[in-house]
Amino acid sequence: YNELISDFKNSALYPFLTVWPRLFGTVQDIKDELNQIILPAAAQRILDNLVDMANQVAQTGQQVRIDVSTEPLQSYYTGLTFRGYVDGVSQYIVSGGRYDGLLSSFDGTPMPAVGMAFNIDVLTDVTLNGESNNQDNGKLRIALTKGRVEKDFIPLLESCGVDCEPLRNKARKLIIPLGDAIEVILAKGPDVTTYLKNGVVDLGIVGSDVLDEQDDTSYEMLDLQTGKCQFILASLAGYDPKEGRRQRIGTKYPTITKQYFGAQDVEIIKIEGSVELAPLVGLADAIVDITETGTTLRENNLEIFDWLQKISTRLVANPLALKQKRNTIFKLIDQLSEAINK
Structure with a gap:
């Protein structure tokens, strides 16, 4: 992100751009981020109105989060947009906003409007099953991909001051508390995003191959x-x-393979085991797979004909947790970033 905004270093907007990606959270979070920044008068008026509205909604007993960092939900929105959530469910149950030009596109009559829509699938689940059975114990819950990703992540976490001895000596446990602040849930890579989407965890540690394929x-x-x-x-x-x-x-990886070949006519054969076998036994003409050193390919007389996208381990966030536990999550991200760049 810093590279993207580097061209604006001499602009009056630059101080604002440096904090823009983090401009979400409580009213106090927003004020803290903008504490040292002087906004243009017009922008300050908009922010003041937004804060005033948030305070009014908060007086009704609702938890309110402001998000200045995102674009409107749909291109036709012209003003304030909103989403509503319930505790423990990461998907919104209602969303909407103001759209001043949408209705006039049908019959030419200008008519400012505000509308909203309910996410019936999520609302039905909440109504029938109640809110998530995930009890928030105040800890940051992390879904960690078992195996190599787990092994590589432990030193990074330890560099942030987290005692990972319970994780190193977990035996067959799948849920491992790490002190009073973090709880790790061990999962297979493709399941990490499932736990995130369903509000079971706050963060996920997973390979970008899984994210790309999904x-x-x-x-x-x-x-x-x-x-x-x-x-x-x-x-x-x-x-x-x-x-x-x-x-x-x-x-x-059928999704990655389909994207790579595009319009070219290919038959994609899904294989769960040793993909290298497919050309050797005549099941496939070629394979799309992952390699680190190429040793397995060479030992099986296979050659690389093209390189696709690179892969590494990523930290991903549950969108609701990102807003509710903003400071805790960003503190960990900052600590991990410092450890990575040492």
Whole structure:
């Protein structure tokens, strides 16, 4: 982000841009972020009105969070937008806002309006099942991918002052408290985002290969710079990626493979085990897989014909937790960033 805004260093907007991504949370959170920044008069008036409205809503007993960092929910919104949540459920149950030009696009009659819509699926679940059975014990709950991701993350967490001895000596436990502040839930990579979406955890530690395959990167917060590897296209010698006939491609990652080949006519064969076997036994013409060193490929007489996107471990956030536990989450992110950049 700092690289993106570097062109504006000489602009009066630059101090605002440096804190813009973090401009969400309670009224006090917003004031704290903007404490040392002088806003243009027009922007200050808008912010004052927003704070005043938030305070009025808070007087009704509702918990209110302001988010200045996001774009409108839909392109036709022209003013304030909002979303409503219930405790323990990460998806919103209602959303809406002001749209001054939408109705006039139908019959030409200008008519400012405010509207909202209910997320019936989520509302039904909450009505039938009640709020999430996840009891918030005040701890930051992290879904951590078991195995190599787990092993690489422990030193980073320890560098933040967290005692990870219970995690190192977990035996067969799947839920591991780390002191009074953090609780780790061990899960398979593809399940991490499921726990996030359902409000069971606040943060997830998962490989970007999982996020890319699930096409789910909207709340990615930090690249941990561990677990580095890369998607590749590989096959036996003599393979021609641009051969005209329809090709069969073996992979654990059908979404990534489909995106890579685009309009090219290929048959994608989903494989859960050793993908390298597919070209060797004639099941597929080539494979799309992940490699770190290429050793397994070479030992099986496979060659790399193309390199796809790079992979590393990412920290992702539950959107509701990001707003409710903003300061705790950003404190951990800042500590991890410092550890990564040492």
